[in-house]
Amino acid sequence: MQIILNSPLDMHVHLRDNDMLKVVAPLTSKTFAWALVMPNLVPPIKTLEDVVSYKKRVLDETWNDIFTPYMTVFFSEELTFEILKQLKSEILSVKLYPEWVTTNSQGWAKNILSPRNLEIFANMETLWIPLSIHWETSDFVLDREKNFISIYEELATRFPKLKIIAEHITTKELAETLDKFENLYATITVHHLLITLNDLAWWMLKPHLFCKPIAKRDEDREALLKLALSWNSKVMLWTDSAPHPIHKKECSGCAAWVFTSPIALQLLTELFEENNSLNNLQKFISDNAVRIYNLKPNQKQIILEKKDFIIPEKYWEVVPFKAWENLKWSIIN
Ligand code: DOR
Ligand code: ZN
Numbered sequence: 001m002q003i004i005l006n007s008p009l010d011m012h013v014h015l016r017d018n019d020m021l022k023v024v025a026p027l028t029s030k031t032f033a034w035a036l037v038m039p040n041l042v043p044p045i046k047t048l049e050d051v052v053s054y055k056k057r058v059l060d061e062t063w064n065d066i067f068t069p070y071m072t073v074f075f076s077e078e079l080t081f082e083i084l085k086q087l088k089s090e091i092l093s094v095k096l097y098p099e100w101v102t103t104n105s106q107g108w109a110k111n112i113l114s115p116r117n118l119e120i121f122a123n124m125e126t127l128w129i130p131l132s133i134h135w136e137t138s139d140f141v142l143d144r145e146k147n148f149i150s151i152y153e154e155l156a157t158r159f160p161k162l163k164i165i166a167e168h169i170t171t172k173e174l175a176e177t178l179d180k181f182e183n184l185y186a187t188i189t190v191h192h193l194l195i196t197l198n199d200l201a202w203w204m205l206k207p208h209l210f211c212k213p214i215a216k217r218d219e220d221r222e223a224l225l226k227l228a229l230s231w232n233s234k235v236m237l238w239t240d241s242a243p244h245p246i247h248k249k250e251c252s253g254c255a256a257w258v259f260t261s262p263i264a265l266q267l268l269t270e271l272f273e274e275n276n277s278l279n280n281l282q283k284f285i286s287d288n289a290v291r292i293y294n295l296k297p298n299q300k301q302i303i304l305e306k307k308d309f310i311i312p313e314k315y316w317e318v319v320p321f322k323a324w325e326n327l328k329w330s331i332i333n
Contacts (some may be wrong), residue, residue: 001306003278003329007033007297008265008285011187012132012167012238014038014257015069017054021061023316024243027262029062029069031331033286033300036070036238039095040104044074048083051090066300070293072132075109077116081123092293093130093165101136101144102212102256103242112151121159130163130293135174136213142197145213146173156181163292168192168240170213172223178234185292187238188224190264191321193271196221207249208319211242212256228284229277236289239264245317260321263311267322269304269329303333 010032015025028035037058039045045054051071058069073079073087075096084094097105098112109117124131136144137151155164166174166186178186191211196218200209209215227235241264242257249255260267265285272281290297309330313323 002332003269003281003304005265005282005285005302005304007290007300008302009033009237009289009295010035010239010241010261010264011236011289011293012036012038012189012240013261014040014240014242015058016243017041017057019316020243020245020318021057023318024241024259024261025058025061026063027315028241029067031262031265031302033066033298034068034070034295036072036092038242039072039074040097040102042104044076044104044108045072046074046076046078048086048090051087055090066298068298070295075120075131077120079120079123081127084120084123084127084129088127088129091129093132094124095132095134097134098136098138100138101134103244105134113154118158121155121162125159125162128161130165132165132167134212135166135169141214142216145169145171145216149173149177152177152181152184156183159183165292168213168238169224170216170220172220175220175223175227178227178232185234185236186227187236187240188228189238189240189258190260190267190271191215191258193221193225193228194267207254208321208323209258210249210254210256211240211258225271225275229272229275229280231280231283233283233288233291235284236292237264237268237285243315243318246314246319247317249319258321259315259318262315263309263320263322263327265302266304266309266327266329266331270327273328301333302331304329305332307332 070092241261244255
């Protein structure tokens with residue numbers, strides 16, 4: 001039995017730089033036709049020059065005859081109207097990280113609704129540049145995502161034409177908010193469809209499942225799964241695959257995130273099949289994003305066959321999600 005997926009799109013991936021880029025960029029570009037590349041490097045991708053040169057480094061490491069990287073720029077107070085205008089043709093969205101919520105977000109957007117930030121959002125709205133947000137406050141860890149909803153309501157009311165994408169949503173509350181606002185979209189990661197906080201901290205801590213936002217309760221996972229499996233047109237896949245070398249995960253002060261990009265499509269096919277929803281997979285992994293971001297499809301077919309695939313123990317120094325486990329579907333091209 002085979003399944004063909006057309007132009008899979010990973011709408012949020014961390015490709016890093018240097019040695020890590022050399023390892024993970026080929027993996028993403030083999031499996032996906034396009035990807036939206038995150039800017040949280042050290043230092044972050046903040047200017048037009050940063051974007052152009054990072055894109056070149058990404059292209060140098062990818063199978064670029066069949067892969068398009070779309071770029072993002074790090075939200076900062078320096079984004080004037082002129083700079084945004086120049087950036088528009090080089091980026092797909094501006095990525096906002098509230099301060100202290102995740103990897104390399106130290107010292108960034110402190111007060112999201114500050115007068116300067118509101119000016120920038122207004123300029124983005126005028127220029128039709130979408131805003132991608134790491135959707136967390138810095139409150140108690142389990143409440144961070146739902147406490148961000150009130151900030152969103154303020155943004156949505158002030159900027160009704162600004163497309164806002166809530167990244168890697170993890171709660172029932174946010175899943176339920178999506179349909180209340182026309183300009184609110186969301187992405188869901190593969191691992192948040194599969195794990196809860198119990199998987200991460202049942203009796204021993206599993207560092208390779210630690211990510212931000214942290215996986216929540218089973219009822220939250222169920223709500224996300226319902227969205228992904230349905231015909232909901234507001235959700236897109238993003239792996240948010242974010243590699244960290246093993247010594248940064250298996251240590252005190254474990255870095256946040258899960259590495260999934262080389263196994264995401266296989267896992268999703270299995271999950272959609274188990275839930276009798278294979279017909280909706282194409283929409284989740286590509287079609288919704290094409291419409292939301294107005295993209296011109298670059299044709300690439302990925303063929304999956306029902307045949308066992310054992311997830312490797314490591315990709316270079318990176319331990320993937322579900323290392324050593326057996327998947328029911330393999331990519332054969
Ligand atoms: O856990 C996370 N790690 N969440 C993010 O949003 C960023 C990522 C990273 O870059 O490591
Ligand atoms: Zn991310």
